[in-house]
Amino acid sequence: MILLEWRFYMSNKKLMILMFGLLLISCVSAVKPITSITTDAGYLIEPVGKDYIKTGENHSFEIHVFNKSTGLPITTGITCYMHLYNETGKHQFEQLKTTVDHDFDYGFDLDGGNFTERGEYQIKYQCNSSAFGGGTEIFFWVDDYGEELTVANIINFSFSMGFMMILFLIALFGLFKSENYIVKFTLYWVVHVLFIIGTFSMWQFQQGYAISWVGFAGVWSIMFYVSIFSVLPMMVLSGAWVLYIHTFNEHFQRLVDKGEDPETAFTMAKKKRGGWINGQR
Numbered sequence: 001m002i003l004l005e006w007r008f009y010m011s012n013k014k015l016m017i018l019m020f021g022l023l024l025i026s027c028v029s030a031v032k033p034i035t036s037i038t039t040d041a042g043y044l045i046e047p048v049g050k051d052y053i054k055t056g057e058n059h060s061f062e063i064h065v066f067n068k069s070t071g072l073p074i075t076t077g078i079t080c081y082m083h084l085y086n087e088t089g090k091h092q093f094e095q096l097k098t099t100v101d102h103d104f105d106y107g108f109d110l111d112g113g114n115f116t117e118r119g120e121y122q123i124k125y126q127c128n129s130s131a132f133g134g135g136t137e138i139f140f141w142v143d144d145y146g147e148e149l150t151v152a153n154i155i156n157f158s159f160s161m162g163f164m165m166i167l168f169l170i171a172l173f174g175l176f177k178s179e180n181y182i183v184k185f186t187l188y189w190v191v192h193v194l195f196i197i198g199t200f201s202m203w204q205f206q207q208g209y210a211i212s213w214v215g216f217a218g219v220w221s222i223m224f225y226v227s228i229f230s231v232l233p234m235m236v237l238s239g240a241w242v243l244y245i246h247t248f249n250e251h252f253q254r255l256v257d258k259g260e261d262p263e264t265a266f267t268m269a270k271k272k273r274g275g276w277i278n279g280q281r
Contacts, residue, residue: 043078043127043134044068048105054146056112062105065127068134075100080127082108087119087142115142118211141211149209157205161198168194185238192227192234199224 048062061082065074076099084093093114101107106127115121121142126135141148168191175187203220210217 042068042132043074043129045080045125045127045134045136047123047125047136047138049123049138049140050146052141052143052145052147053115055115055118055142055144057115057146058112059110059115061108061110061123062101063108063125063127063136064104065106065134067132073104074127075104078127078129080106080125083124083126084110084114085122085124086114087117087121089122118143118214120211143209143211145208153209157201161201164194164198164201168198188238192231196224196227196231199227 044066046064046066048064053059063080065078065080066072067074079096079098081096082094083091086092093110095108095110097106097108099106119142120139122137122139124135124137127133171187171190171194175184175191178184178187199220203217203224206220207214207217
C-alpha cells in the first residue's frame with residue numbers, strides 16, 4: 001500500500017513539474033522533418049544545418065549533392081539555389097552557388113538581418129544541370145538562445161525557481177515577524193534581491209526560448225526594471241529608517257537613564273514613530 005502511494009505521489013509530482021514548465025514559455029513546437037523531391041534519376045541533396053538558430057546571428061547553410069543513381073558526390077557542373085522564407089511564409093532571400101566552398105560543401109552565407117524575428121523558417125534548395133536536377137527543403141526555428149527548449153531545461157529551471165521561491169517566502173515571513181530593526185533591514189534587502197533575480201530569470205527564460213508571442217516575458221521584464229529602479233530610493237529610505245530607529249533607541253535609553261520608567265520613556269520616544277517600523281524594545 002505504501003509503495004502504491006509513493007508511486008502515485010511521484011507520478012503526480014512529475015506531472016506538476018511539466019505543467020509548471022509549460023507556463024514558463026510562450027510557444028514551442030517540434031521541427032518539421034526534411035522532405036525531398038525524389039525521382040528515379042537526378043540529384044540527391046543532403047542539407048547540413050541546425051534545428052534552431054539564434055535571432056540576429058549570421059549563419060551558414062551547407063548542402064552536399066549526390067548523383068542518385070551512382071551515389072557519387074557532385075562538385076562541378078551544377079548550379080544550386082537557396083530560397084529562404086521567413087516566419088510569415090514570405091520569400092525573404094535567395095542565393096545561388098556554382099562552386100563548392102569546401103571539398104563537397106555548397107555553402108550559403110546568410111546575414112543575421114534575415115533572422116530578426118522569432119518563429120519557423122523554411123529553406124528550399126534546388127540543384128540543376130543541363131541533364132538532371134533535384135531539390136529538398138528544411139524547416140528550422142529562430143529564438144534568442146538558438147536552442148530547443150527541452151524537458152530537462154524545464155525541470156532544472158522549475159527546481160531552481162522553486163528553491164528561490166522558498167527562500168523568498170522564508171525571508172518575507174521573517175521580515176514581518178522579526179522585532180529587531182537590524183534583522184528587518186537585512187531581510188528586506190534579501191527579499192528585494194531575490195525578487196530582482198527571480199523576475200530577471202523568468203524574463204530571460206521565457207524570452208530566450210519563445211518562438212512566437214512574448215507577452216509574459218514583457219510582464220516579467222517590467223517587474224524586473226521596476227525592482228531595479230526602486231533600489232536607489234529604497235536605499236535612501238532604508239538609511240533614513242535605520243538612522244531614525246537608532247535615534248529612537250538612544251532617546252529611549254537616555255530617558256530610562258534619567259529615571260523615567262520604561263513605559264513612560266517608550267511613550268515619549270514614540271511620538272514621531274509610525275507605520276510598521278517597530279525598532280528594538
